[in-house]
Amino acid sequence: MNEISSLPSLSDLLGQNPNLRPNVTASELRSNFENQIGSTNQATTNVNAITPVQIDKTSPTERVNAPGFASMFENFIKGVDRKKKISAKETQDLILGRSDNIHEAMVKSQEAGVAFNLMIEVRNKLVDSYKELMRMQV
Amino acid sequence: MTMNLIPGVESTGSALSAEKIRLEIIAQNIANSNTTQDADGNVYKRKEVAFEEYVKIPERRVPGYVDENLYQGVRVTDVFDDQTPGRMIYNPGHPHANEDGMVEMPNVDVSREMVDLISASRAYEANLTVVKTSRRMAQQAMAIGK
Secondary structure, eight states: OHHHHHSOOHHHHHHHSGGGOTTOOHHHHHHHHHHHHHHHHHHHHHHHHSOOOOOOOSOHHHHHHSSOHHHHHHHHHHHHHHHHHHHHHHHHHHHTTSOOOHHHHHHHHHHHHHHHHHHHHHHHHHHHHHHHHHTOOO | OOOOOSTTHHHHHHHHHHHHHHHHHHHHHHHTTTOOOOTTSSOOOOEEEEEEEEEEOOSSOOTTOOOTTOEEEEEEEEEEEOOOOOOEEEOTTSTTOOTTSEEEOOOOOHHHHHHHHHHHHHHHHHHHHHHHHHHHHHHHHHGGGO
């Protein structure tokens, strides 16, 4: 008997929730409910205040026409080619006796070699990423 | 667009050219160490080179941005004669002897020229090491992708 009396009574439990109070009137319930709805509506208006995300309206072809990666890479290849041509010219000048700068020819050929290696590295990376895309599970 | 893939190669290239000219002048001095008459009819005078730093920096320079107008290095501005008087030798039969029978020898000291020669060759070597190191740095950077 003692254990049962130590437990909280039903009215105490109900009193903890304002909406479930046994002596609460219908009008009180309604105003409580309306207050809750009102605060939710306010939150909704706050969400509407945020500007919507701008959608990219350019067509895919327009986007492709912009100077992109392809032209950049083409310029890079042209630069490498130019270095190779300069190196070839320097070497030719040296062999034909038009110049006596051994170091100039060597340095240019090293420069061309490094540029070419860089191009190969970039190409390998590109091919790798293409293969990675092709392997993707759809 | 210029790609400056090997850093410092412009300066080093000009330094190699300058050291080459210095070596040529030393060779000329050694070759003429017994020349008593030069192209103007005077005794040969030891020649020296004067180097000058050369920098051409564009007005607006952004650090780390490669500008094709940027060029720096060293250049030879002057080859001048060493005016120290040469040794006088008594040799009346010499075609270049003066009225007293004395011949002025060139003021070239071959042992000094040898020291200069070693110095020039070491300077050339040092610049070549810069090129090698610089190229190795670029190659090591490219090894990141491997």
